[in-house]
Amino acid sequence: MSTAVVATPVVVAIDGPSGTGKSSTSKAVAARMGLRYLDTGAQYRAITWWMLNAGIDVDDAEAVAAAAGKPTIVSGTDPLAPTITVDGTDVAAPIRGRQVTGAVSAVSAVPEVRARITELQRSIAAGAAEGIVVEGRDIGTTVLPDADVKIFLTASPEVRAARRSAELAGRAGSSAPTAQAGSDVAATQAALLRRDAADSRRKTSPLAKAADATEVDTSELTLEQVIECVVTLIEERGRRAR
Numbered sequence: 310m311s312t313a314v315v316a317t318p319v320v321v322a323i324d325g326p327s328g329t330g331k332s333s334t335s336k337a338v339a340a341r342m343g344l345r346y347l348d349t350g351a352q353y354r355a356i357t358w359w360m361l362n363a364g365i366d367v368d369d370a371e372a373v374a375a376a377a378g379k380p381t382i383v384s385g386t387d388p389l390a391p392t393i394t395v396d397g398t399d400v401a402a403p404i405r406g407r408q409v410t411g412a413v414s415a416v417s418a419v420p421e422v423r424a425r426i427t428e429l430q431r432s433i434a435a436g437a438a439e440g441i442v443v444e445g446r447d448i449g450t451t452v453l454p455d456a457d458v459k460i461f462l463t464a465s466p467e468v469r470a471a472r473r474s475a476e477l478a479g480r481a482g483s484s485a486p487t488a489q490a491g492s493d494v495a496a497t498q499a500a501l502l503r504r505d506a507a508d509s510r511r512k513t514s515p516l517a518k519a520a521d522a523t524e525v526d527t528s529e530l531t532l533e534q535v536i537e538c539v540v541t542l543i544e545e546r547g548r549r550a551r
């Protein structure tokens with residue numbers, strides 16, 4: 310296992326669609342290299358949770374835009390214990406629920422929401438004296454276009470759906486594979502592809518690979534292999550900069 314520590318602050322952008330391994334990889338890389346960690350998807354989920362809780366129609370872009378400045382979202386950036394609160398309430402669990410997952414693409418497509426959350430992300434990255442790994446959909450293209458290292462993770466839809474379903478089943482406490490589990494994977498894959506399409510087609514900073522990002526297909530890689538690959542890319546960048 311590598312235990313490298315980078316001497317100068319390094320900013321790492323990790324983008325890609327759902328289930329490619331962004332969160333698991335980013336947390337592990339940040340912990341291993343002594344960097345902070347920011348899950349930008351959690352911030353979009355948090356503002357979506359607030360909109361739903363406030364009774365705002367998430368398909369009404371004007372209503373969402375008008376309310377975008379109201380909630381206070383705070384992200385804790387310790388990779389070993391990341392946190393997310395909205396107006397002081399811990400929302401780490403409810404933001405992973407079906408309702409938020411179904412509404413987050415609509416809310417995050419609203420330009421006023423993106424402007425607010427992008428500003429927050431940039432200020433968190435600027436304040437991370439030791440460097441930071443920021444993961445999301447538009448980090449390399451829009452939020453931090455000058456990031457030192459940019460990575461775009463991909464994986465086949467089948468693999469991504471299987472990973473996400475296993476994760477959801479684990480959270481719900483189920484164990485052995487069943488016919489029900491098979492149909493759950495199919496439903497998860499359909500939902501995931503719908504979200505990819507919405508996130509990729511929106512006008513403001515869509516899900517996209519930056520021209521200068523390194524693409525890593527994680528379909529056939531273990532999580533440890535992906536972590537090693539990203540650590541190596543960061544170390545190589547550090548050596549070139551010296």
Ligand SMILES: Nc1ncnc2c1ncn2[C@@H]1O[C@H](COP(=O)(O)OP(=O)(O)O)[C@@H](O)[C@H]1O
Pocket residue numbers: 325326327328329330331332333334472473475476527530531532533535
């Ligand atoms: N390379 C991999 N091989 C197997 N499982 C993985 C791999 N990368 C991530 N996972 C698992 O897949 C699920 C989704 O990973 P996650 O990091 O949340 O992806 P993302 O942040 O891109 O949505 C998690 O349960 C995680 O443990």
Ligand SMILES: Nc1ccn([C@H]2C[C@H](O)[C@@H](COP(=O)(O)OP(=O)(O)O)O2)c(=O)n1
Pocket residue numbers: 326327328349350351353354413414417418444445446447448504508
């Ligand atoms: N930088 C980002 C990060 C996430 N989003 C939006 C679009 C995504 O579908 C949602 C949720 O992102 P999240 O990373 O939590 O999604 P997954 O856990 O990978 O399924 O937020 C975004 O628009 N821009």
